[in-house]
Amino acid sequence: MMRLDRRAALGALAALPLGGALAAERSDITGILARHMVASRAAVLPPAVMEAARHRILDTLGAMISGARMRPGLAALRYVQGLGGKGEAGVAASSFRTSAVNAALANAMCAHADETDDFEPVTKAHPGCSAVPAALAIGEKNGASGMDLIRAVVLGYDLGCRLLMALGPDSVRAGHRSAEGTSSTYCALGSAILAPLDETGMRYALSYGAQQVSGLWSWVDDEDHIEKAFDFAGMGARNGVMAVTMVEAGLTGVHDVLDGTHNLLRALSARPDPAAMVAGLGQDFFITRSAIKTYTVGYPNQSALDALLTLRREHGLSAERIAAVLVHLPSDAVGIVGQSAMPDVNCPHLVSVALLRGGVSFVDAHDAALMKDPTVLAIRARVKVVGDESLMDPAAPRGAIVEITLKDGTVLRHHTRFPSGTPENPLSAQAVEAKVMDLIVPVLGRSASQRLVDTVWALERLDNVRKLAALMRA
Structure with a gap:
């Protein structure tokens, strides 16, 4: 453009x-x-x-x-x-x-x-x-x-x-x-x-x-x-x-x-x-230009979770093998997600859950009880979040670097500049639909949810928005 x-x-x-x-x-x-x-x-x-x-x-x-x-x-x-x-x-x-x-x-x-x-x-x-x-x-x-x-x-x-x-x-x-x-x-x-x-x-x-x-x-x-x-x-x-x-x-x-x-x-x-x-x-x-979230968590955590889960997947990691996790975030993000009381915003907590479970589901991200779970807290004690001026990059303003030190001394590192859902790494229509269906089926039911999704995919042909609004009723 x-x-x-x-x-x-x-x-x-x-x-x-x-x-x-x-x-x-x-x-x-x-x-x-x-x-x-x-x-x-x-x-x-x-x-x-x-x-x-x-x-x-x-x-x-x-x-x-x-x-x-x-x-x-x-x-x-x-x-x-x-x-x-x-x-x-x-x-x-x-x-x-x-x-x-x-x-x-x-x-x-x-x-x-x-x-x-x-x-x-x-x-x-x-x-x-x-x-x-x-x-x-x-x-x-x-x-x-x-x-x-x-x-x-x-x-x-x-x-x-x-x-x-x-x-x-x-x-x-x-x-x-x-x-x-x-x-x-x-x-x-x-x-x-x-x-x-x-x-x-x-x-x-x-x-x-x-x-x-x-x-x-x-x-x-x-x-x-x-x-x-x-x-x-x-x-x-x-x-x-x-x-x-x-x-x-x-x-x-x-x-x-x-x-x-x-x-x-x-x-x-x-x-x-x-x-x-x-x-x-x-x-x-x-x-x-806007980014659609892959994870239902505060946005500065998207790249951090992407980097962490990439390392976990590529190296077959489990929490038991890890001595320490250092998460580098843009310096302006640490005050937002570094120690938030909200589970879906708190970076150390979300990283700990992701290490333990191999991902962060919608339920996990919004489960306040997990913030007091002894197993999660034991992992969280090994997680540190720091601000990094090098990540204050106008071209990639919400990137993250994750460094994992294993108990055998090995250090693994991954830098995610653009998490999935960004314009540089966009989600497909199928991925957006899958995300939305996961969110709305528990509320509306599967058939009603699919009608809503199909209506949005053809929204430019809809004669009256009231028909769309009606599909959102419980």
Whole structure:
């Protein structure tokens, strides 16, 4: 795909007939995005983008349905049941219907309840868990088609990830902000194309969304994964759908929230790069860049588990033969997964389980009792996780190195730069389907699950998203 650099992007902006000279500081980025959002309703997406969208929509629906039976999902359902609301959209794996805003909140918390949603390695965004529930909620409310849903999700990935690129992902995290929370509201704003908004309406939606952009890195201290599900997904999906429905209802707003004196980019970044919001827009799609997780665990653990299990498989290792395991992670990942209280996030724990059992199943990853199992703890005492600056590689930002020292003194080492599910090492459609079926069959049953999967594979031919939503009911 063609990619425009920032200088080219600014040159392209300056050439557009926007009613005046456009400088980097005052280039009507808001207008460029608003017009692109309107035009996205009729976009012809390249085949690779269509395939990526189907894979990530299915992957996220799988996360929603499986997450609906976990504590964050159950808590979200109880909460929105207490709110009531007009029955505009449904909540996954239940018969409950509520307002689009409430449904987006609950479904998004379900989508990040079990650490199986996708991840964009450069920006550190989790775009699917807010983009898909938001688009599904507005799509169900307004009777959108399957192709409409695809376009809205593709747009959501672009809006959320591009916001982080414009702010500077490292700058965001250095300021104690969560990249995931910061991006999620704009990921959800892709749903705006499913509402009857013109360019002005899109500008207002971008502004109402901007006022709600939030997210602190304090989520790392959440031991129950409930606030984390809200911080990463529920908050943003709710915010984005609220912004869209408020404008849909006739509320007016600010015209230039990304360009004015007190704009979003300047407010959240000391060195914003506005051109990154539009460089390659409509040609370079972030939905093709996100990684689908092979393991239902926090993303920094994917490469570590891949490297460990590769060594275990290639050398026929068992826990009894191992004296020590040293896991090298990117230095910015150690504070996230080094000693988390959540079993599906804690790297030493997951490595120990993988050594013991030869893999980490969905059940294993979410079994809190395993964190106190004496056999697992005995292995964990030999596992050390360290930060490694050499792994802070922009080309492979979530790689890992695992070094295993055997009791006979032999040292084995494997470096996984790109775990399976990344764009460089993608999962096949069959692998995505197998993963999702494993997640949803226990909730929906096999025949209903297969109907859902088959519907997503042909989503562009679906006349009404409500038919898809109906397949997600328990």
